[in-house]
Amino acid sequence: MFNFDFHNPTRIFFGKDRLDSIDQVVPADATVLITYGGGSAVKSGLIDKVKIVLGNRKVYEFGGIEPNPRYETLMKAVEIVRSENIDFLIAVGGGSVIDGTKFITLASSYKGDGRDLLKYGFTPITSEVVGTVVPIGTVLTLPATGSEMNSGAVISYEHGKFPVMSPLTFPKFSTLDPTITFTLPKIQVANGIIDTFVHTTEQYLTYPVDARLQDRMAEGILQTLIEIGETTVNEPENYDARANLVWCATLALNGIIATGVPVDWSVHMLGHELTALFGIDHGQTLAIVLPPMLEVRREQKRAKLLQYAERVWKIEDGSDEEKITLAIQKTREFFENLGVKTRFSEYGVEADQIPVVIEQLKAHGMTALSETQDLTLDISQQILERAL
Numbered sequence: 001m002f003n004f005d006f007h008n009p010t011r012i013f014f015g016k017d018r019l020d021s022i023d024q025v026v027p028a029d030a031t032v033l034i035t036y037g038g039g040s041a042v043k044s045g046l047i048d049k050v051k052i053v054l055g056n057r058k059v060y061e062f063g064g065i066e067p068n069p070r071y072e073t074l075m076k077a078v079e080i081v082r083s084e085n086i087d088f089l090i091a092v093g094g095g096s097v098i099d100g101t102k103f104i105t106l107a108s109s110y111k112g113d114g115r116d117l118l119k120y121g122f123t124p125i126t127s128e129v130v131g132t133v134v135p136i137g138t139v140l141t142l143p144a145t146g147s148e149m150n151s152g153a154v155i156s157y158e159h160g161k162f163p164v165m166s167p168l169t170f171p172k173f174s175t176l177d178p179t180i181t182f183t184l185p186k187i188q189v190a191n192g193i194i195d196t197f198v199h200t201t202e203q204y205l206t207y208p209v210d211a212r213l214q215d216r217m218a219e220g221i222l223q224t225l226i227e228i229g230e231t232t233v234n235e236p237e238n239y240d241a242r243a244n245l246v247w248c249a250t251l252a253l254n255g256i257i258a259t260g261v262p263v264d265w266s267v268h269m270l271g272h273e274l275t276a277l278f279g280i281d282h283g284q285t286l287a288i289v290l291p292p293m294l295e296v297r298r299e300q301k302r303a304k305l306l307q308y309a310e311r312v313w314k315i316e317d318g319s320d321e322e323k324i325t326l327a328i329q330k331t332r333e334f335f336e337n338l339g340v341k342t343r344f345s346e347y348g349v350e351a352d353q354i355p356v357v358i359e360q361l362k363a364h365g366m367t368a369l370s371e372t373q374d375l376t377l378d379i380s381q382q383i384l385e386r387a388l
């Protein structure tokens with residue numbers, strides 16, 4: 001097992017009717033900005049409920065944060081934070097609203113051009129760069145990204161999606177009420193299951209380092225998703241199935257399963273280019289890329305793929321090769337049974353677009369990906385060709 005530092009300060013309020021907890025953790029004299037997306041949280045009455053809990057605090061609102069939040073939109077909220085002396089931000093939404101709000105707080109404190117913050121990539125942005133930031137809390141409406149309990153964000157600008165990492169952007173608290181997610185369209189639930197699944201495989205399907213507990217935690221998340229996946233898509237108000245999805249999504253990307261193990265993230269890096277170029281939802285891009293990634297990288301990932309086949313999919317018969325092949329096939333079938341298409345061409349993207357994706361990967365420096373940094377542009381091309 002590798003050495004690691006693990007620190008996660010986010011307080012979680014989980015379960016039904018937990019909004020009242022916000023009153024305990026937002027200072028009574030705070031001036032609050034509530035951020036939200038395209039309107040689902042207004043329509044469901046959630047924004048009004050959050051405002052009621054905030055009582056006499058001075059509250060401003062900023063709506064319209066789009067899926068794959070854009071720099072230009074977020075900078076409009078930065079103006080409000082500065083002009084109204086906001087001292088607490090509450091993000092009500094999915095990954096896009098939460099990520100956007102993380103960026104808003106960093107950019108509000110930063111003295112230079114906000115676009116500078118998109119250049120840090122996976123290098124954490126510290127208080128030396130931005131000074132003190134306004135704290136954030138979240139009310140999660142879509143289980144998928146884990147953004148409610150991590151310090152990362154992904155921000156869209158021009159034709160790119162830029163990771164933004166900062167220890168300053170861990171939410172102070174996140175309210176995880178599975179009933180708030182009941183209004184999600186089926187496709188967003190399926191996207192969320194796939195995002196959670198692939199967050200887990202990115203941190204598990206690498207090479208063994210005898211991290212037995214982390215492996216079993218990852219396998220536990222994958223097995224839980226396989227057990228509840230179809231149920232929670234088809235029975236949106238089945239509380240227990242949805243509660244399991246919500247907690248899996250949070251734990252898959254709050255840092256715990258990454259402790260002491262190698263991590264990959266190539267499926268995400270390819271997926272981000274597909275969203276930026278073709279507007280395909282984040283979860284769907286992962287469903288397109290993961291199966292061919294595992295096929296092309298089966299030599300590098302052999303030991304963990306076999307463990308995945310035997311422990312997650314319970315495949316006992318056949319040679320090692322056959323077990324791995326069947327596990328990859330079952331992974332694809334799992335995604336398709338959730339109602340998500342797994343072929344590039346099913347999203348209207350054809351072979352002639354692959355060079356464009358490769359150019360973008362190159363432009364964004366994605367030329368040495370994976371847990372061993374040996375995934376070159378040529379290999380990305382093979383993966384994308386197999387994804388058609």
Ligand code: NZQ
Nearest residue numbers: 037038039040067068094095096141145147152154183184
């Ligand atoms: O905008 P509204 O009207 O709220 O509608 C949203 C949006 O259209 C809707 N929605 C959310 N909650 C709802 C709801 N509709 C009805 N009822 C509800 N309860 O769902 C749509 C998608 O929302 P979005 O926030 O974009 O989805 P998701 O949570 O999947 O977030 C995706 C973003 O997160 C980034 C992705 O790249 C993408 O930009 N990621 C962030 C990560 C992180 N911070 O750690 C890691 C991930 O790998 C990912 O890259």
Ligand code: ZN
Nearest residue numbers: 145195199268
């Ligand atoms: Zn993801």
